[in-house]
Amino acid sequence: MNIPFPLKSTIDARRSARSYKMTAVNKDIIESIKDFANAMAVPFDHSVEIKFFTADPTKTLYTIMKSPPDNVAFVAETDSISISKVGFIGELLILFAESKGISTCWYGHYKLSELERLLPHLQSAEQLKESNMGYGYSKGITTGRRAICITPIGYYEDGGLRLVDRITKKTSxxxxxxxxxxxxxxxxxxxxxxxxxxxxxxxxxxxxxxxxxxxxxxxxxxxxxxxxxxxxxxxxxxxxxxxxxxxxxxxxxxxxxxxxxxxxxxxxxxxxxxxxxxxxxx
Ligand SMILES: Cc1cc2nc3c(=O)[nH]c(=O)nc-3n(C[C@H](O)[C@H](O)[C@H](O)COP(=O)(O)O)c2cc1C
Structure with missing residues (x-):
């Protein structure tokens, strides 16, 4: 199995980034990430989709921070196996992005209605109602094929971190x-x-x-x-x-x-x- 990035050092370097420059990812780099996503070979069958989308520079989607232009959604069914495969596949993409100098953060809590506006993918309006308070998760059971998690893909903005995030960054x-x-x-x-x-x-x-x-x-x-x-x-x-x-x-x-x-x-x-x-x- 040939993984096109150094494994341990990439894993050691990755951190969740919650502050981004409002600039698009360099064209060659975004193409390489898309190529990796298309050709990704994992050791199991699956129907997880990696969907690239662009977002507006507002706090609507992630609520705690402004969205950078480039983002990815991992879309799957909501049975436990499909959900778990999202983690495996998503992390492989996130590590590849990290190896290209791109920051990311797994988000399970995001505004689902805003995601649906930017990336229409739900099968029915009922799926929006299933989510708690309009966020991407719910306290009940969700159904159908839907975005499970999303991540920004962009350039880390060091100075933009709120004090609380700087403290979190240093500790937990x-x-x-x-x-x-x-x-x-x-x-x-x-x-x-x-x-x-x-x-x-x-x-x-x-x-x-x-x-x-x-x-x-x-x-x-x-x-x-x-x-x-x-x-x-x-x-x-x-x-x-x-x-x-x-x-x-x-x-x-x-x-x-x-x-x-x-x-x-x-x-x-x-x-x-x-x-x-x-x-x-x-
Ligand atoms: C499945 C998943 C969902 C997450 N959802 C959120 C989220 O909604 N908001 C957020 O700020 N961080 C979220 N995180 C990031 C975690 O808080 C972070 O990975 C953890 O604190 C470890 O820090 P590190 O990623 O910097 O190593 C999520 C992480 C995972 C794996």
């Missing part, structure tokens, strides 16, 4: 749990090979909504298979699609295994209302 956003804390069975830690630990280290660095890092790792087949899932019954208090975050984490682990020379076999299945990813090496 960089913080991650240690691998050992993420194991279903912490006693497994001493049995893990350096390669598996390397992959899990990239996994723990994944972004998650509210930095909640609720993924858990377990092992099968004598430690040749890593499973990634959220705990059974997990609910985030304001993010309805935590399976996205699990897919993002699975993507990082997959990249870690590739970086160590493996061609991991990847499956994702539903179990107890969650997406459960399995990444196996020989």
């Amino acid at each position: 956003s960089f913080k991650r749990k240690e691998v050992k804390e993420l194991l279903v069975n912490p006693n497994d830690y001493d049995k893990l090979s350096d390669d598996i630990l390397y992959a899990l280290d990239l996994g723990r660095k994944a972004p998650s909504a509210g930095n909640s890092q609720m993924w858990q790792f377990a092992f099968e087949d004598d430690f040749k298979t890593i499973t990634v899932a959220m705990p059974v019954g997990y609910k985030h208090f304001k993010w309805e699609h935590p399976n996205v975050d699990i897919g993002i984490c699975a993507c990082h682990i997959w990249l870690g295994l590739i970086d160590k020379g493996y061609a991991p076999k990847v499956t994702v299945n539903e179990d107890s209302d969650r997406a459960v990813w399995r990444l196996s090496i020989e």
Whole structure:
């Protein structure tokens, strides 16, 4: 599997950016991101769409910051597997953009009616009503094919950060749990090979909504298979699609295994209302 960017350093460099210059992404770069999106090879079937759209320089879409001109929406069905595949595929695109010097931020909370105006994609007006307070998420069940998350793609504007974001930037956003804390069975830690630990280290660095890092790792087949899932019954208090975050984490682990020379076999299945990813090496 040939991934056209350095894996660890790109993962280490990525941060959510919440302040952008109001300038369009350089033409060659945006074309390279679109080409990557079109040709993206992931190790599973899917029907996730990566839709590029332009937004106005207002705070309507993201509400906490002005939209830069270029943005991407990840559109899928709302079953747990499709939702989780959004995370895997979206993160691969986000990391590619990062490797081109482009900043991003996963957004699960955005104004869905504004997105629909900029990028008509819903099948019925009912889908707008399902979302809570007009944002892209709801506390209830959403249906149909729809944007799950969106991200700006643009140039980071350092001076534009609000004080609160500067503080967050220095503290919570960089913080991650240690691998050992993420194991279903912490006693497994001493049995893990350096390669598996390397992959899990990239996994723990994944972004998650509210930095909640609720993924858990377990092992099968004598430690040749890593499973990634959220705990059974997990609910985030304001993010309805935590399976996205699990897919993002699975993507990082997959990249870690590739970086160590493996061609991991990847499956994702539903179990107890969650997406459960399995990444196996020989
Ligand atoms: C699925 C998902 C949804 C997110 N939604 C939002 C959001 O609506 N608003 C926001 O400001 N940040 C959002 N984030 C960004 C997270 O807060 C951020 O990834 C986390 O705090 C870790 O920081 P980092 O990305 O800089 O490593 C989201 C992240 C993920 C993975």
